[in-house]
Amino acid sequence: MRGRTPEEVERRIGQEAAFGVVPVLSGGRVYGFLDALLVLSGYCIATWSYTQGAYLATLVGFRQLLIGAFFGAILMLCIYQLPVILSVRYGIDIWIWLRAVFGPAGVGIMAVVIILINYPWYAVCADLFASSMSNLAALFGVVIPQGLHVLLGIACVLLGTFIAWRGIGAITWTTRILVPVLLAVGVLVVMIGFRAVPPAAIWDYRPAGQAGIVPYLLSIEANFAFVVTLVGGMAGVPRLVRTERAGLWAGVLGQGLAGSFFVVVGAVMAIAMQHVTGQMAEDPTLMLATLAAPALALCSLLLVAFANIGTQAVGAYLYGVMLKSTFQTARYRVVILILAAYVCALCVWGRVIDYFGSFLTIGACIYAPLAALLFADFFLVRRQRIDLRAACGLPGHTAYRYSRGFNWVGLSCVAAGVAMSQAVYNPVTGAIRCMPLFYLTPTGFSFLGTGLLYWGLSRVPPIRRYLLQDRGGLTV
């Protein structure tokens, strides 16, 4: 990327964002099942998986945690990933299909909302980076004051943004290094965790003061929310996959097995730390510094530090391109600076980790209705057929323009889905508002309720005509 001018970077990013909307024909597919599985696994594993694992360990015992992390995740993935078979069939990503659900302008609004609720993940990452640096300094006997924690977090954001600033070349190299680094850290954490404590201490672990069904339901909700919030970033891969079967199972297993494995690794680490020190920790560096030999801890800490910067860079790039493809006149570098400013503000606030469970459920408040609409629209309303010309925005094909670019039925259903989730559970205070519906979990209830509402509305003749203006343009 040396010597590349801002205009060149802008042009290449623009090209990537723009050509991301061009359908990929069968002959141009590059991924079989294994390739897609690896790419999606790489996307799903990040240091925040440890935070999720540690959070689950505060709610339930290890056996319930295993069931929730793997089977809770796979259950939700089986349902919300099913519409990706459309992505594979037509070679388009889900954001193109969503034009049928929200209208092109509505998709723009949803993209911004999704970034607002998703981007706090990167503040989690920055916080972990700051902790890792503090632990690294502690290995050399240097105590870093608490005030510097925020500055270290901001440094992580700025370093990640700098890599994303350089464009696709720097990002490609970062991801090539990032995935093996994360895998190495995961293996190290498991080895150290199981060597530090007897296996029975982990297998028989139960959190103190948690009893009854509510903690288990909260853990299932956290697993649903955790997997459903990654749908936006995973949306671009299935259009490059060769068969519908491979597209679906790569998504389900990439996140349901690889992603969940790292959540369980985080839980093992947290439980081992509690067994040894009496204090639970979500930070892998704290565990490595406490439980491993100093030389191994030093290497591991450096790996974790790099992984956090790399994740930050990939996130800035992915969401920068997503925003650029939605708002084509925006400049990529301005977009990633705005994203960086948002994460820096969250770092200064410093409470994202404290509100981790709330933040997960708030994210799922939006994602659950979104996933429900995709499912209902694909299978029940449009019955797996789409006006491809209208979805791709070709001139003269206006079936998805709806009301000046907004599909108010779809957008109203999202609002209703958020309200349904809120009616069951307050994610900020943690208060359960309706226990009978809480058995379905807030995400589960919102998903079911929104899907049924959208399908029910589509049965009302005037609304059906409004939604299905595309029936005359079905050419594929």
Next chain:
Amino acid sequence: MRGISASDYEQRLQREIEAKVEEMERPGYVFPRRFSRGDALLWAVVAAGSLALVLLGAWL
């Protein structure tokens, strides 16, 4: 691409999209292998099995 205006670029993009859609509309176009009845059955078994285990987990 240097020197190409935004509107030229947009037109090129639309031509590209149209060509791809036309290709898919041709009668002989081979779509990726479809999700079969067997795939649907496997999907149902995995989803139902996961649901059963999640429910079972409440009693652990």
